[in-house]
Amino acid sequence: MKQYLLAVHYVEGAPAMSDEETQHMFRETERINQEMVKTGTWVFGGGLLPPESSTVVRTGQGGTTMTDGPFAETREHLAGFWVIRCADLDEALAWAEQCSRACGPIEVRPFDELSQG
Amino acid sequence: MDLAEIYRAEYGRCVATLARFLGDINLAEEAVQDAFATAVQKWQAPPPNPGAWIVTTARNRAIDRLRRESTREARHAEALLLHHQDEPEEVGPVRDDQLRLIFTCCHPALAPDARTALTLRLLGGLETPEIARAYLIPEATVAQRIVRAKKKIRDAGIPYRVPAAHELPDRLPPVLTVLYLMFNEGYAATAGPLIRTDLCAEAIRLARELAALMPDEPEVLGLLALLLLTEARRPARLGPDGEPVLLAAQDRTRWNRALIAEGHDLVRRCLRRNRPGPYQIQAAINAVHTDGDATDWPQVLALYDQLYALTPTPIVALNRAVAVAEVHGPAVALAVLEDVDLPGYHRLPAARAELLARLGRNAEAAEAYDQAIALATNETERAYLRGRRAQT
Numbered sequence: 001m002k003q004y005l006l007a008v009h010y011v012e013g014a015p016a017m018s019d020e021e022t023q024h025m026f027r028e029t030e031r032i033n034q035e036m037v038k039t040g041t042w043v044f045g046g047g048l049l050p051p052e053s054s055t056v057v058r059t060g061q062g063g064t065t066m067t068d069g070p071f072a073e074t075r076e077h078l079a080g081f082w083v084i085r086c087a088d089l090d091e092a093l094a095w096a097e098q099c100s101r102a103c104g105p106i107e108v109r110p111f112d113e114l115s116q117g
Numbered sequence: 118m119d120l121a122e123i124y125r126a127e128y129g130r131c132v133a134t135l136a137r138f139l140g141d142i143n144l145a146e147e148a149v150q151d152a153f154a155t156a157v158q159k160w161q162a163p164p165p166n167p168g169a170w171i172v173t174t175a176r177n178r179a180i181d182r183l184r185r186e187s188t189r190e191a192r193h194a195e196a197l198l199l200h201h202q203d204e205p206e207e208v209g210p211v212r213d214d215q216l217r218l219i220f221t222c223c224h225p226a227l228a229p230d231a232r233t234a235l236t237l238r239l240l241g242g243l244e245t246p247e248i249a250r251a252y253l254i255p256e257a258t259v260a261q262r263i264v265r266a267k268k269k270i271r272d273a274g275i276p277y278r279v280p281a282a283h284e285l286p287d288r289l290p291p292v293l294t295v296l297y298l299m300f301n302e303g304y305a306a307t308a309g310p311l312i313r314t315d316l317c318a319e320a321i322r323l324a325r326e327l328a329a330l331m332p333d334e335p336e337v338l339g340l341l342a343l344l345l346l347t348e349a350r351r352p353a354r355l356g357p358d359g360e361p362v363l364l365a366a367q368d369r370t371r372w373n374r375a376l377i378a379e380g381h382d383l384v385r386r387c388l389r390r391n392r393p394g395p396y397q398i399q400a401a402i403n404a405v406h407t408d409g410d411a412t413d414w415p416q417v418l419a420l421y422d423q424l425y426a427l428t429p430t431p432i433v434a435l436n437r438a439v440a441v442a443e444v445h446g447p448a449v450a451l452a453v454l455e456d457v458d459l460p461g462y463h464r465l466p467a468a469r470a471e472l473l474a475r476l477g478r479n480a481e482a483a484e485a486y487d488q489a490i491a492l493a494t495n496e497t498e499r500a501y502l503r504g505r506r507a508q509t
Contacts, residue, residue, distance in 0.1 A: 002274045088276035089226060090284075110273045 001085050003043060003111040004092040008103040010050070010079035028102030032095075036084060041095065045082035079103075083111075120163070124153060125322075127168040128242030130210030133218035135175050136277060137211070142221075142239065142267055148175035148182070168210045215240070216279045216330050219323075222266075223292040224275050231266035232295050233302075238263050241319045251316050252302065285334070293340050293396060296320050296327070300344050304351075317348060328383075335390045339397030342383035346403035349376035360501050364406060377407045398424040414443035431459045435468060447472040463492035467502060474509045482509045 017025070029047075036042035051070035058065050070077055082099065086092050089108070096106040128149065135145035152175035156167075164170045222235040237243045237251075245263065249256040269275065280288040303316025324341040331337045353367035384404040387397040402420045406412050421437035434457045442450035451472045459465045470485035486506035493499045 088274045089224075090276050090278075090280075092274075093226065108273075112272075 001087060002092075003083060003085050003115060004089075005107075005109045005111065006045075006082040006084060006092070006096050006099055007078055007107040007109065008047075008080040008099070009105060009107070010077050012075040012077070025102050029099075032098050032102060036082070036095070041084045041086055043083040043085050045080070045084075047080035048078060051077040120153075120157065120160070123163055123167045124242055127171055127210065128153075129218070129240035129323075130168055130215055131171045131175060132239055132242075133214035134172050134210045135179065136218060137214050138176060139179055140277075142270065144179060145175075146239070148179040151175065151178045151182075172210055212330055213279060215326060217277050219292055219327065220280055220288060221270060221275060221277050223295045224270075225287070225291050226273060226275060227266050227269060228262070229294075231262045232291065233299055234259050234262045235266045236295050236323070237299070237319065240323060243319070247315070289334065289336065292327070293336060296324050296344075297340060297396070299323075300347070304347065317344075317351075320344060321348060335387045335392045336394040336396050338383050339387050339394060339400045342380045342387065342400035343396055343403060345376045345383070346380035346400060346407055349373040349380065349407060359497050360504070361498065364412065369410070372407065380404060380407070393423065393427070395424060395428050398427070412443075414440055418444045431457050431465075435459065435465055438468060442472055442475075447475040451476070461492060463489045463494075463498070463502075465489075466492065470502075470505070470509075474505075479509045482506075 033042065033045065036045075054068075054070045056067045056069070056071045058067075080103065082095075084092060084095055086095070089110070092108050092110075096108045100106045131149045131152070132142070132145050135148050136142050139145050139148070149171065152171045155174055155178075156163075156171065218239060219236070222239055223232045227235070234248055237248050238245070243251075245260050246256050249259045252259070297320075300317050300320035303318075303320065321341075321344050324337075324344050328337050328341045349372050350364075350367065352373065353369065353371040354362060356362050380400065381404050384397070384400050387393075387400065398420055402417055402424070405416050405420065418437070418440040421433070421440050425433050425437055434453070438450045438453045438457065441453050451469065454465070454469055454472070457465060466485045466488035470482045470489060473479075473482035473485055483506055486502055486509070490499050490502045490506070493502060
């Protein structure tokens with residue numbers, strides 16, 4: 001079995017979702033979560049608060065510094081993710097297809113060999 | 118058959134079978150190359166079943182190699198190998214393995230350029246420099262594409278299996294696209310000599326294998342028919358100076374009758390199945406072109422209408438306009454082209470130029486030819502367009 005990250009994205013400045021869309025997203029996400037748990041696919045997952053709530057911690061010779069805001073200097077930020085366990089990429093892609101219908105584009109990324117639980 | 122022919126015919130099949138044994142494409146390639154190197158030394162004449170000989174030798178070589186090496190991965194692979202040895206002895210390359218490898222090489226998670234390079238490398242047995250020459254791109258670029266694709270197959274866990282029936286609608290089109298583009302690159306080269314035979318031959322060889330492996334998929338048969346019927350006209354397609362000859366002006370006696378018969382037979386098989394798709398319709402169009410003494414244009418137009426309904430792309434609209442011109446005249450076709458948008462593609466202004474010239478609108482035709490000449494990347498085609506411009 002391999003582990004994959006299914007990453008959901010948030011694009012700064014993208015039009016806000018309607019209430020109906022938001023409800024659909026939550027409903028679908030909940031359904032997918034339950035199915036993942038039922039099939040033994042689920043490892044972990046959740047939604048994240050906006051990047052404004054982030055803090056970056058850096059350690060160096062001068063000591064530790066903390067800066068307000070996200071690390072990546074882009075308009076696209078991680079908005080949430082699943083970590084799943086499945087047999088191969090095709091299975092992960094099939095899950096991602098379901099997740100994408102709920103949460104928009106999904107990036108599927110394999111964990112390295114050391115992390116394959 | 119000499120060794121080079123056997124290599125071409127058997128390389129991909131053997132790699133496919135070894136990849137299943139070893140669970141690793143790189144190890145499979147090494148083992149098959151080792152086995153062919155042994156064949157060069159040992160064969161006085163090729164054995165009756167060269168593929169089986171290569172598979173057995175490659176497998177034994179791989180086991181030897183894995184026993185010498187002691188990495189965790191190697192031990193893991195050896196365990197797999199020993200597991201497979203419990204199964205009934207294979208007598209040579211296994212057909213399903215080839216299908217597995219085709220679907221792995223053409224997996225939608227790989228970059229499109231990488232799919233073609235990997236297919237030519239693993240299934241066609243072409244070396245990196247050969248692929249680079251065929252595509253007129255630097256060897257380093259090809260090598261990098263192949264290395265990256267193999268790494269992604271391993272790291273991302275792209276499976277080595279034939280997709281289930283319900284997955285085929287998503288998974289078969291990329292495979293057909295790879296073979297179609299491979300043929301096209303050879304036939305309508307983007308640069309260099311106008312026809313590069315090796316790519317065409319390899320695309321047809323792989324399409325034949327795919328048709329043998331998936332005889333119930335009408336689009337696979339359709340693709341093979343399309344390639345054969347296009348290939349059949351190759352001998353008449355270029356004039357003595359390498360200039361393209363239009364269909365109507367081609368010497369039909371130079372067409373390859375055997376390929377046409379085979380292509381027509383495949384088109385009839387598709388028609389009987391009555392599950393039309395884009396490749397089957399394009400094959401049917403080419404069947405009409407190669408039937409009798411002259412093209413039945415109303416039938417071609419009817420097929421283009423059907424194709425456009427299925428795949429309403431600007432390229433199909435452009436090709437359909439050529440049929441419209443033959444049936445309804447150049448003025449109607451010109452109006453059809455008004456709505457076609459294909460930025461940067463020389464064939465659109467070239468088609469407009471032809472139609473304008475036929476309408477006697479010579480100044481506009483010359484202008485359109487100039488646009489086409491500026492956009493064309495192939496020197497032979499540019500020379501042809503300059504010649505047409507001079508005649509208007």
